Amino acid sequence: xxxxxxxxxxxxxxxxxxxxxxxxxxxxxxxxxxxxxxxxxxxxxxxxxxxxxxxxxxxxxxxxxxxxxxxxxxxxxxxxxxxxxxxxxxxxxxxxxxxxxxxxxxxxxxxxxxxxxxxxxxxxxxxxxxxxxxxxxxxxxxxxx
Amino acid sequence: xxxxxxxxxxxxxxxxxxxxxxxxxxxxxxxxxxxxxxxxxxxxxxxxxxxxxxxxxxxxxxxxxxxxxxxxxxxxxxxxxxxxxxxxxxxxxxxxxxxxxxxxxxxxxxxxxxxxxxxxxxxxxxxxxxxxxxxxxxxxxxxxx
DNA sequence: TTTTTTGGTAACGATTATTGTTACGTTTTG
DNA sequence: CAAAACGTAACAATAATCGTTACCAAAAAA
Numbered sequence: 562x563x564x565x566x567x568x569x570x571x572x573x574x575x576x577x578x579x580x581x582x583x584x585x586x587x588x589x590x591x592x593x594x595x596x597x598x599x600x601x602x603x604x605x606x607x608x609x610x611x612x613x614x615x616x617x618x619x620x621x622x623x624x625x626x627x628x629x630x631x632x633x634x635x636x637x638x639x640x641x642x643x644x645x646x647x648x649x650x651x652x653x654x655x656x657x658x659x660x661x662x663x664x665x666x667x668x669x670x671x672x673x674x675x676x677x678x679x680x681x682x683x684x685x686x687x688x689x690x691x692x693x694x695x696x697x698x699x700x701x702x703x704x705x706x
Numbered sequence: 707x708x709x710x711x712x713x714x715x716x717x718x719x720x721x722x723x724x725x726x727x728x729x730x731x732x733x734x735x736x737x738x739x740x741x742x743x744x745x746x747x748x749x750x751x752x753x754x755x756x757x758x759x760x761x762x763x764x765x766x767x768x769x770x771x772x773x774x775x776x777x778x779x780x781x782x783x784x785x786x787x788x789x790x791x792x793x794x795x796x797x798x799x800x801x802x803x804x805x806x807x808x809x810x811x812x813x814x815x816x817x818x819x820x821x822x823x824x825x826x827x828x829x830x831x832x833x834x835x836x837x838x839x840x841x842x843x844x845x846x847x848x849x850x851x
Numbered sequence: 852t853t854t855t856t857t858g859g860t861a862a863c864g865a866t867t868a869t870t871g872t873t874a875c876g877t878t879t880t881g
Numbered sequence: 882c883a884a885a886a887c888g889t890a891a892c893a894a895t896a897a898t899c900g901t902t903a904c905c906a907a908a909a910a911a
Contacts, residue, residue, distance in 0.1 A: 564791050564792075564795040564867095564868080564897095564898085565795065565897080565898065565899095566795040566796060566797045566798070566898090566899095567898090568794055568795075569794065569795060569796050569797055569811075569815050570797055572811075572815060572818075573797075573801070573807070573808070573811050573815075576807050576811065577805075577807055580807070585857095587856090587857065587858090588857085588858070589857090593802070594801075594802050594805045594807070594808060595797075595801055595802065595805075595808060596799055596800070596801060596802050596808075597797075597799070597899085597900080598899080598900050598901065599858090600859095600860085600899095600900075600901070600902085601899065601900070601901095603858060603859065603860085604859090604860085604899095606858085607858090607859070607860085617857090617858060617859090618857080618858085618908085619856085619857050619858050619859090619906075619907045619908050619909090620855085620856060620857050620858085620907060620908030620909045620910090621855065621856045621857065621908075621909050621910065622856085622857085622908090622909070622910095623856075623857050623858070623907090623908075623909085624857075624858085625858085636818065645897090645898095646709050646897080647709075648793025648794075648826070649713055649714065649793075650709045650710065650711040650713075650714060651711060651714050652711045652714055652715055652718075652740075652742075653711070653870095654741055654742065655741070656718070656739075656740055656741060657738070657739050657740065657741050660722075660739045660740075661842065661843070661846040662718070662721050662722055662725070662739070662839075662842050662846075663718070663739060663740060663741075664845075664846065664849070665841070665842040665843075665845035665846050665849075666714075666717075666718050666721065666842065668845060669838060669841050669842060669845070670714050670717060670718075673717075673781065673830070673833060676829055677826050677829045677830055678826075679829075680825045680826055680828065680829035681793070681822050681823075681825055681826045683825065684821055684822045684824075684825035685818070685822055688818060693814060693818075694807075696810070696814050697806065697807050697810040697811065697814060698806070698810075700809075700810035700813060700814065701806040701807075701809065701810050704809070704810075709868095709869085709896090709897080710868080710869065710870095711869090711870095712869090730886095732885090732886065732887090733886080733887070734886090742870085742871080743870080743871050743872065744887095745870095745871075745872070745873085745888095745889085746870070746871070746872095748887060748888065748889085749870095749888090749889085751887090752887090752888070752889085762886090762887060762888090763879080763886080763887085764877075764878045764879050764880090764885085764886055764887050764888090765878060765879030765880050765881095765884090765885060765886055765887085766879070766880050766881075766884065766885045766886065767879090767880070767885085767886085768878090768879070768880085768885075768886050768887070769886070769887085770887090790868090790869095791868080798899095852911100853910100853911085854909100854910080854911075855908100855909085855910075855911090856907100856908085856909080856910095857906100857907085857908080857909095858905105858906085858907080858908100859904100859905080859906075859907100860903100860904090860905080860906105861902105861903090861904090861905100862901100862902085862903085862904105863900105863901085863902085863903105864899100864900090864901085864902105865898105865899090865900085865901105866897100866898085866899085866900100867896100867897090867898085867899105868895100868896090868897085868898105869894100869895085869896085869897105870893100870894085870895080870896105871892105871893090871894085871895100872891100872892085872893085872894100873890105873891085873892085873893105874889100874890090874891085874892105875888100875889090875890085875891105876887105876888080876889085876890100877886100877887080877888075877889100878885100878886080878887075878888095879884100879885085879886080879887100880883100880884085880885080880886095881882100881883090881884090881885105
């Protein structure tokens with residue numbers, strides 16, 4: 562299967578919005594910048610809106626903009642808003658009920674997954690959209706120079 | 707696509723091996739305990755063998771056993787051995803080359819992914835197979851009582 | 852009020868990764 | 882040499898993502 566890149570795509574979209582936090586960008590504009598389809602933009606933005614990261618405005622002059630300042634939005638916010646599938650998964654099939662290990666395994670793995678994902682989001686929470694935008698502009702300057 | 711559960715499956719297999727670190731288990735035995743197919747066991751064990759976590763023995767009396775003591779194998783070892791796809795992914799399509807943000811995005815995201823996955827594996831490194839087996843047996847006792 | 856411009860969302864197909872399965876080769880033991 | 886195990890290629894079924902089309906709803910402007 563294609564692995565989900567919604568987090569990467571979401572960060573990209575939001576970095577674009579961070580350039581002008583006060584104005585709306587249309588899904589067409591964002592789709593052109595990222596070479597994807599406007600419906601893909603709207604789909605992902607729907608999740609981000611539900612999480613309170615962006616707000617949308619219909620009709621002429623409308624579009625999407627950040628709901629908070631770039632420095633108030635962390636990558637953990639983005640991750641939790643858009644990540645549909647978690648990085649670690651239980652098997653779909655139930656284990657053998659006669660096996661003591663198998664019976665206990667599911668609960669143990671869930672605990673482990675919870676701790677591991679907490680570690681992941683804690684790290685993501687250390688970076689804000691403002692950091693991302695700054696890095697992007699710095700890289701651009703370095704590359705142009 | 708079905709999300710990969712190789713890490714969960716691997717931990718389960720290795721917990722079984724941890725019960726008797728000195729003896730070989732056949733892929734048939736492991737497959738029965740976990741209600742999966744022997745080829746699935748062998749496939750996953752091949753990765754774990756390449757990583758030096760288990761060793762195999764062909765022929766009668768053969769099978770798979772741990773290459774080190776359970777307390778010397780961490781879940782980070784398992785994760786790094788079997789995780790084919792990473793939890794975070796870049797988009798497959800290249801971004802717009804005319805966009806300063808898009809150009810820089812890929813490198814920035816790679817840095818972020820590296821830090822996030824390091825945080826994940828650091829957390830996984832805190833748990834050993836010995837811990838997992840102990841938790842499993844404790845849960846089994848609690849459930850039986 | 853009508854038209855235009857936007858987002859919202861359902862539905863479908865192409866693509867792709869995972870898993871289970873079969874089949875067959877290889878190695879080791881006895 | 883026979884039997885028991887792993888090693889691995891190949892294929893189908895399943896499932897998830899993404900792009901795309903189509904159409905609705907809402908808001909602004911004419």
